[in-house]
């Protein structure tokens with residue numbers, strides 16, 4: 001951006017290399033560099049370049065936004081995932097995780113259950129409780145894209161724990177937590193992460209619906225991906241961090257629209273006009 005002196009828009013120059021020329025004819029301008037924004041001046045007595053965190057007041061404000069158009073898990077599939085979590089909790093007292101992938105070839109959503117280790121704590125009295133679940137993202141074929149994940153918190157609340165927030169920072173997509181498994185329905189907590197920013201979301205952005213868990217539908221091979229071990233920590237992370245803790249402000253941005261069908265009604269001036277119309281999502 002580089003406007004004349006009579007324009008309301010300030011002159012902003014981009015420094016793209018050491019050879020970028022210094023605009024000597026500008027008495028005042030901004031320089032956007034790899035080191036941040038600078039205020040620059042030329043006058044009779046000095047030429048200056050000073051870092052600033054104050055952006056040009058002539059610029060319009062912008063709020064973060066995220067508009068989602070994820071394909072949705074069929075209700076029965078989602079209920080099977082919850083059934084899987086329920087069985088793993090019942091048998092192993094452990095958390096479990098399922099990855100949500102998009103198959104570019106078939107145009108369908110697919111679940112991938114990675115090899116995983118449920119970390120549990122065991123008290124002297126023999127009481128076993130879940131701590132966390134560890135897994136590596138498997139190498140996926142080029143036509144398979146990871147778009148999200150679901151994991152359980154067994155009977156703890158559904159929320160983004162500090163471990164979840166750290167794990168998901170560099171993993172863009174939908175992150176769904178299923179907690180309070182002793183209840184039916186259990187508790188759901190859904191968020192979308194992009195470029196390290198978390199957006200609150202409703203479970204309906206990724207699941208078509210939920211009535212009851214279906215452990216009877218769980219493929220046997222899913223259970224073969226689970227092993228457990230007793231962790232070192234004698235204290236559950238849930239004892240250290242509660243969802244109402246001030247430290248657990250993981251979901252700090254509202255999703256502009258939880259569903260693209262609602263998008264036109266939900267957009268505000270932060271969303272460019274060209275993004276206000278799109279195709280609708282579909283149940284898969």
Ligand SMILES: [Zn+2]
Nearest residue numbers: 153161164177
């Ligand atoms: Zn978690």
